[in-house]
Amino acid sequence: MDDTHTSTDRTGLTRRTYLRALVAGGVLTGSGALTASAAEDAAIEQIGAGSIAHVKPEAAGAPPRTVYATDDLDAPYPSNDWWTTLLWRPLSENLWVHPLAARVTETGLALSYPDEWQVRDAPFTSGPRTDDFAEMGPSDERPIDADLTLSHPGVSDGTAARVADYGDWSVTYRRADGAAGIDVTLTQGSPFVYCETANGGVEVGLDGDASVWHERDHVLGVTVDGHHYGLFAPPGGSWDVGDDGTVASDLGGEGYASVALLPEASPKVLNEFRRRAYAFVTDTTVTWEYDADRSVVVTEYDFEVDAKHGDAEETLTALYPHQSRWVREDLTDWSYVSPRGEMSVRAGSGFTTEHPFRGLLPFLPDVADVPNLAAHVDAVESEETLIRDWQGEGTYWTGKNYERLLQLAPIAEQVGDAAAAETFRDAMRDELETWFSAGSDGTVDETDLFWYDDVWGTLNGTPMGFGADADLNDHHFHYGYWVKAAAELARVDPEWAAEGQYGGVVNHLVRDYANPDRNDDRYPFFRNFSPYAGHSWASGSGELPAGCNQESSSEAINAYAALLLWAEATGDEELRDAAVYLYTHEIHAALEYWFDVADENIPDDWGYDYAAIVWGSGYKYATWFNQDAESVHAINYLPVGGHSLYLGWNREAAAANWRELVENDGGDGEFDLGWYTDVLWEFRALSDPDEALSWYENDYTGGDFAESRAHTAHWLYTLDTAGTPDATVSANTPLYAVFNDGQRRTYVAYNFGDDSEAVTFSDGAELDVGPNSIATTTRPVESNPTLSGAFPTVDAEAGGGNGESDDDENGRGQRGGRGD
Numbered sequence: 001m002d003d004t005h006t007s008t009d010r011t012g013l014t015r016r017t018y019l020r021a022l023v024a025g026g027v028l029t030g031s032g033a034l035t036a037s038a039a040e041d042a043a044i045e046q047i048g049a050g051s052i053a054h055v056k057p058e059a060a061g062a063p064p065r066t067v068y069a070t071d072d073l074d075a076p077y078p079s080n081d082w083w084t085t086l087l088w089r090p091l092s093e094n095l096w097v098h099p100l101a102a103r104v105t106e107t108g109l110a111l112s113y114p115d116e117w118q119v120r121d122a123p124f125t126s127g128p129r130t131d132d133f134a135e136m137g138p139s140d141e142r143p144i145d146a147d148l149t150l151s152h153p154g155v156s157d158g159t160a161a162r163v164a165d166y167g168d169w170s171v172t173y174r175r176a177d178g179a180a181g182i183d184v185t186l187t188q189g190s191p192f193v194y195c196e197t198a199n200g201g202v203e204v205g206l207d208g209d210a211s212v213w214h215e216r217d218h219v220l221g222v223t224v225d226g227h228h229y230g231l232f233a234p235p236g237g238s239w240d241v242g243d244d245g246t247v248a249s250d251l252g253g254e255g256y257a258s259v260a261l262l263p264e265a266s267p268k269v270l271n272e273f274r275r276r277a278y279a280f281v282t283d284t285t286v287t288w289e290y291d292a293d294r295s296v297v298v299t300e301y302d303f304e305v306d307a308k309h310g311d312a313e314e315t316l317t318a319l320y321p322h323q324s325r326w327v328r329e330d331l332t333d334w335s336y337v338s339p340r341g342e343m344s345v346r347a348g349s350g351f352t353t354e355h356p357f358r359g360l361l362p363f364l365p366d367v368a369d370v371p372n373l374a375a376h377v378d379a380v381e382s383e384e385t386l387i388r389d390w391q392g393e394g395t396y397w398t399g400k401n402y403e404r405l406l407q408l409a410p411i412a413e414q415v416g417d418a419a420a421a422e423t424f425r426d427a428m429r430d431e432l433e434t435w436f437s438a439g440s441d442g443t444v445d446e447t448d449l450f451w452y453d454d455v456w457g458t459l460n461g462t463p464m465g466f467g468a469d470a471d472l473n474d475h476h477f478h479y480g481y482w483v484k485a486a487a488e489l490a491r492v493d494p495e496w497a498a499e500g501q502y503g504g505v506v507n508h509l510v511r512d513y514a515n516p517d518r519n520d521d522r523y524p525f526f527r528n529f530s531p532y533a534g535h536s537w538a539s540g541s542g543e544l545p546a547g548c549n550q551e552s553s554s555e556a557i558n559a560y561a562a563l564l565l566w567a568e569a570t571g572d573e574e575l576r577d578a579a580v581y582l583y584t585h586e587i588h589a590a591l592e593y594w595f596d597v598a599d600e601n602i603p604d605d606w607g608y609d610y611a612a613i614v615w616g617s618g619y620k621y622a623t624w625f626n627q628d629a630e631s632v633h634a635i636n637y638l639p640v641g642g643h644s645l646y647l648g649w650n651r652e653a654a655a656a657n658w659r660e661l662v663e664n665d666g667g668d669g670e671f672d673l674g675w676y677t678d679v680l681w682e683f684r685a686l687s688d689p690d691e692a693l694s695w696y697e698n699d700y701t702g703g704d705f706a707e708s709r710a711h712t713a714h715w716l717y718t719l720d721t722a723g724t725p726d727a728t729v730s731a732n733t734p735l736y737a738v739f740n741d742g743q744r745r746t747y748v749a750y751n752f753g754d755d756s757e758a759v760t761f762s763d764g765a766e767l768d769v770g771p772n773s774i775a776t777t778t779r780p781v782e783s784n785p786t787l788s789g790a791f792p793t794v795d796a797e798a799g800g801g802n803g804e805s806d807d808d809e810n811g812r813g814q815r816g817g818r819g820d
Helices: 015-024 267-276 373-381 395-414 418-435 475-492 499-514 553-570 573-594 629-634 651-664 677-684 689-699 709-722
Strands: 044-047 050-053 101-104 109-112 117-120 133-136 148-151 162-166 170-177 180-187 192-198 202-206 210-216 219-224 227-232 246-249 256-262 279-291 296-307 315-319 343-348 350-356 449-453 458-462 613-615 618-620 736-740 744-751 757-760 766-769 773-780
Touching: 044 499, 050 499, 170 279, 180 279, 192 279, 219 267, 227 267, 256 267, 267 315, 279 573, 296 315, 296 573, 343 350, 350 573, 373 395, 373 418, 373 709, 395 418, 395 475, 395 709, 418 475, 449 499, 458 499, 475 499, 475 553, 499 553, 499 573, 553 573, 629 651, 629 677, 651 677, 677 689, 677 709, 689 709, 744 757, 744 766, 766 773
Parallel strands: 050 449
Antiparallel strands: 044 050, 101 109, 109 148, 117 133, 133 618, 148 202, 162 170, 170 180, 180 192, 192 256, 202 246, 210 219, 219 227, 227 256, 279 296, 296 350, 315 343, 449 458, 613 618, 736 744, 744 773, 757 766
């Protein structure tokens, strides 16, 4: 079997090879795509007024120089997804496909269906707390417990698996040994595994207590350790059931077969799966639309299928809760369990979801009388060093400095201190420009720069930390702060942000972690965001048994909020729409899986109602750096700003999360760690502004790193005055928010444009927003419409703002209707 993709289409090439050919030929050029240039061959590439290096600094880390892909694939390679361990090693780590789990082993592809929760001590951290980790699957450091092992008899044990093709949530790998070989396609959410072979058939090892309950020519129904599977050879083929626990088929010489996880063992279900078993998924594509008039994100998930037999054009796919809650189409009666909760099955060639988008603000408005606010601004302005060093000077900690200053600049403007605002922006500008210059006279600097790795197609900083360079971890966490700082500069200095000045380098950061352009030949599509999972992964390689993970959902949301602010500041509507899509999905996933606001997805017997880290295999109530409850909760609140209001969309859920924090931190409400006190009380203000403000007025001592007293005071007094976020009201502009104190609503919108903008809210309120400015208006609460989904019903009589809501509804949305 040669090293080319065995499936055929109208081009004879893989989708990405085809697209690259078009780009190279000048047929396709996306608005953000830059083809390779002669400048890339030099040590330093000039980009506007800035530059990046093409030489790895000596102190920098880098991902492996060997990438396990076939020869017809090249950089940029994806990372940070459920399957990207396949690129990092000759055989894979555990692959949490959902509902299936898989692993490429020495002998073949091991498949299993983890369907029982295990609760135990958290892996990968030390500490006294027990029962911190809930997962479906094996114990910490061993492979999945296989039900089946799928292999090609002509491929030697240990033959490397190489990625041959991939879609937005699917992957095909190849194991080839001379003329014999097998291509296997795995698709997230799919119960099917597809294989195509050369010079031979397939063998399926039954690895547990197995029974065959259906055997008819080319279709086999088997149960292994209580899990049910269908094995589908081509019509005309057959299965040979051996006494050694192995079944085999020569596939009738056709060279293809599929295996499916079945929701139950019955001939009727087996036949329904057989009808779709030969519609091989060859590509998966997500597209999105931001409907501003309705303030929703419409997302389409499409499957490209190749009918190996018959004319079936539909497949079966299992939807995650964040999809089934907002899906347009009907669903079947079948479902699977998974580490994300129940996955309901859809039959078709795709499906569409509509998620509410409730806006964000670059900063909160000036609606409250905040005592001594000008003095708090002056206190920071007088600091000798505004770019502070706490735990290191890498891209993450430098970004945290930016967050503090970009919050302070607009507050300084609100108190009439233009000089302080410019001081804060000057500090950010100087630091950004230092990093945005890779060297001079052809000599690359050793530190404080960005360099392009053409082996993988990624932009790394030096220094970084947290494995961000060697493992490609956390790029969205780091770079989100940088892009957000650039957006604040662009708000007042659009020339600085122009492509010919420093905006060009900012756009390289954007393209590295959140590139919406599949045709870009320098950066992959959506590096961090996993379109089917609905959220990002922080782990670049997924090189741990529990799979990929993400600790700080809030920093991921911050990264996409930064993207939206940058797009608005630079007038890039295409990027704006992608940012709205990313921001909205990341929020809904955070509410579903980290906060479980509908109380449906995290296991009841775990002992926690919230997860600090979501893993491919489950949930963890601990951070990577400690198991203190203050850190465990704050890591999914920070940084707090105008993008964080989703944390208060369901006040009762926010109050319940606060109670869990306090209970697990000793029960006295005194936070002794000292790292996140401001952040914790800013979160509390989203459910009980009175209590949060009382803490500030009686017990405030000093700001956290990346926080300031000015910002904390401004946040707490604003929410105490305006009320908590009201998600039942939307607007026809991306930068907006609505607050509700039970008696009145406060409507806020920001306009980055050069002309005034008329904003209309869904309850009839209107607001005229001047050029590059923020505006507010208020009016009495006349009605409180209910919004389906992971939001509460706003009840004016219950207070709606100050104090905790009496509404204890989970706010479950309407899942897609059940079909036959």
